[in-house]
Amino acid sequence: MLLASKELEADNKPGQSYFIHPNEITLPENYRFFMLAVILCIFFLLMVVVPVVYAERKVAAFMQDRLGPTEAGPHGILQPLLDVIKLLEKEDIIPAKADKPLFAYAPVIIFAAVLAGFAVIPISPNIISSGAYLGVFYLLAIVSLDVIGLLMAGWGSNNKYAVLGAMRSVGQIISYEIPAGLAVLSVVMICQSLDFQEISFQQGILMNQFAGLEKETNYLFGLKALGLDVTQIGGITTWNIVRMPFLIIGFVIYFISSLAECNRAPFDIPEAESELVAGFHVEYSGFRFAALFLAEYSLMILVCLVAVILFLGSWNTPLPNIGAVALANWTTGSVGSWSGNLWGIFWLLSKTMLLVYTQIWIRWTYPRLRVDQLMHLCWKVFTPLALGLVLLAGIWRLLMI
Amino acid sequence: MKAYTSNKYNNSFLAVVSALSRGMKLTLKHFFQAGKRREATYVNDKNYFNQTQGLATLTYPYESLPVPEVGRYRLHNEIDDCIVCDLCAKICPVNCIEIESIKATEDIGLTSDGTKKRLYAGTFNIDLAKCCYCGLCTTVCPTDCLTMTKVYDFPETDVKNMIYHFTDLTPEQAQEKKHKLEKQQQELAEAKAAALRNRTEGNKG
Numbered sequence: 001m002l003l004a005s006k007e008l009e010a011d012n013k014p015g016q017s018y019f020i021h022p023n024e025i026t027l028p029e030n031y032r033f034f035m036l037a038v039i040l041c042i043f044f045l046l047m048v049v050v051p052v053v054y055a056e057r058k059v060a061a062f063m064q065d066r067l068g069p070t071e072a073g074p075h076g077i078l079q080p081l082l083d084v085i086k087l088l089e090k091e092d093i094i095p096a097k098a099d100k101p102l103f104a105y106a107p108v109i110i111f112a113a114v115l116a117g118f119a120v121i122p123i124s125p126n127i128i129s130s131g132a133y134l135g136v137f138y139l140l141a142i143v144s145l146d147v148i149g150l151l152m153a154g155w156g157s158n159n160k161y162a163v164l165g166a167m168r169s170v171g172q173i174i175s176y177e178i179p180a181g182l183a184v185l186s187v188v189m190i191c192q193s194l195d196f197q198e199i200s201f202q203q204g205i206l207m208n209q210f211a212g213l214e215k216e217t218n219y220l221f222g223l224k225a226l227g228l229d230v231t232q233i234g235g236i237t238t239w240n241i242v243r244m245p246f247l248i249i250g251f252v253i254y255f256i257s258s259l260a261e262c263n264r265a266p267f268d269i270p271e272a273e274s275e276l277v278a279g280f281h282v283e284y285s286g287f288r289f290a291a292l293f294l295a296e297y298s299l300m301i302l303v304c305l306v307a308v309i310l311f312l313g314s315w316n317t318p319l320p321n322i323g324a325v326a327l328a329n330w331t332t333g334s335v336g337s338w339s340g341n342l343w344g345i346f347w348l349l350s351k352t353m354l355l356v357y358t359q360i361w362i363r364w365t366y367p368r369l370r371v372d373q374l375m376h377l378c379w380k381v382f383t384p385l386a387l388g389l390v391l392l393a394g395i396w397r398l399l400m401i
Numbered sequence: 402m403k404a405y406t407s408n409k410y411n412n413s414f415l416a417v418v419s420a421l422s423r424g425m426k427l428t429l430k431h432f433f434q435a436g437k438r439r440e441a442t443y444v445n446d447k448n449y450f451n452q453t454q455g456l457a458t459l460t461y462p463y464e465s466l467p468v469p470e471v472g473r474y475r476l477h478n479e480i481d482d483c484i485v486c487d488l489c490a491k492i493c494p495v496n497c498i499e500i501e502s503i504k505a506t507e508d509i510g511l512t513s514d515g516t517k518k519r520l521y522a523g524t525f526n527i528d529l530a531k532c533c534y535c536g537l538c539t540t541v542c543p544t545d546c547l548t549m550t551k552v553y554d555f556p557e558t559d560v561k562n563m564i565y566h567f568t569d570l571t572p573e574q575a576q577e578k579k580h581k582l583e584k585q586q587q588e589l590a591e592a593k594a595a596a597l598r599n600r601t602e603g604n605k606g
Binding site for chain 1: 421424425427428429431432434435455456457458460
């Protein structure tokens with residue numbers, strides 16, 4: 001169905017085939033940013049993961065009336081860096097009875113799957129590693145590869161706890177991909193696009209500057225019948241959760257499902273310290289453990305980025321233009337300029353960090369779910385709800401045009 | 402299937418959401434109280450039991466709760482006041498005090514409370530790794546030179562270093578004192594023998 005809408009679009013432009021031969025690819029004007037985005041992406045990952053690890057420890061400590069790291073550097077800010085150095089110094093132990101190739105390559109696959117997901121994430125109006133038409137589809141597909149890595153790690157370790165953890169993890173991730181996927185699908189139906197950048201542009205005052213959206217109009221709550229044109233008001237009024245207010249349910253479903261996909265508490269049964277030691281990565285040490293750890297935190301950030309892009313207005317400002325007080329214009333900048341990029345990065349990161357904080361907050365509040373409760377929530381609550389939402393999104397889309 | 406997921410609590414949607422949000426509010430409240438810190442005050446401080454908000458941890462080596470004046474922690478012997486009476490070693494239930502006394506050959510002065518000192522402490526070792534911190538030794542001490550201090554943090558990497566040497570004599574000095582004592586005792590014995598001889602000769606004569 002998703003492909004069908006794209007094919008229809010392709011049909012509207014005669015002579016332009018949907019699949020482009022590699023020789024026909026011409027670099028766009030801002031091609032410099034394509035390479036910049038790759039570098040930025042890795043830089044961004046490390047610059048974000050390290051503070052998130054620090055934040056996790058500090059937030060956890062504060063919520064439990066503790067101090068957290070205090071010794072390494074002022075307020076312990078060097079702690080995550082030193083943790084990484086410690087992990088790199090440690091001996092890389094491969095158990096004698098382990099399946100060595102599986103054990104050795106599992107962290108590579110897990111990390112590669114997560115890192116590849118970042119390729120389609122727009123960082124600002126014109127910084128995106130790969131502006132793929134099928135960005136959303138690609139992201140859901142590539143992040144699912146994670147599961148293979150998890151199973152390899154668990155099976156390869158030849159340890160009963162690791163196998164149990166891996167099986168639970170795989171069962172959980174595959175189950176929760178369904179409600180998460182359906183929530184994403186409803187956004188895709190509202191936006192009629194699988195391109196993250198196009199979805200981003202639709203949610204702000206810059207919409208008409210995106211090729212193909214020049215003549216589009218954003219109505220309040222997406223309802224054309226209301227007749228309130230908010231295309232130039234922007235801000236929060238054009239975010240997807242306001243364009244289609246029921247998407248707030250989709251957002252909650254996606255956010256909770258993404259916790260399960262990251263194996264984060266309260267869905268951390270695959271890693272349950274108290275029963276499985278550490279789940280699938282119990283046998284890992286040194287650099288391989290560091291890679292798994294980095295992948296876990298990167299995935300946390302990735303799912304939050306996706307939630308922000310799909311539901312919370314991507315890199316668009318939350319401040320609307322109110323008459324002469326053009327807050328949205330002031331806090332957006334222009335596409336391609338430094339101001340546009342910096343505002344985009346700022347808003348995207350702020351919203352993402354807010355969600356990451358929520359993830360940490362949830363982790364240190366709720367106890368772990370039982371397996372049956374987890375599956376109950378997924379199959380009997382979220383999946384029917386998300387299916388209903390997809391139906392509703394389809395109807396809403398009809399009201400938007 | 403209801404049996405698996407039902408429980409004795411109210412499972413309605415609103416009840417669950419309100420319960421979940423109460424939990425989130427609680428942790429958030431603690432997060433925002435993190436600016437406050439517990440103060441390292443003594444137990445008789447009037448705020449001691451009122452510090453219910455904020456971080457409870459003290460950064461221990463830098464700050465710590467004050468211990469009572471009468472706390473029974475590391476032993477200390479003020480050797481200048483010690484008369485080496487050996488009472489502490491005798492009362493010790495775990496035999497952690499080892500004393501070897503040497504009789505002084507000359508006058509070695511008074512303790513601070515005016516007791517005359519007659520013995521040198523050739524050895525005065527307390528093995529704090531054995532000590533059970535009962536404080537009996539401090540109660541029997543006649544000159545109050547053996548006391549328990551407030552120091553409780555004195556770990557060592559080698560258990561041998563847990564033996565505290567309180568003597569003010571070096572081993573050479575102790576040896577010298579022993580020689581002096583032996584010499585004096587020898588002289589005394591000779592003098593005694595001579596006196597005895599003289600007396601018996603005198604009786605004869």
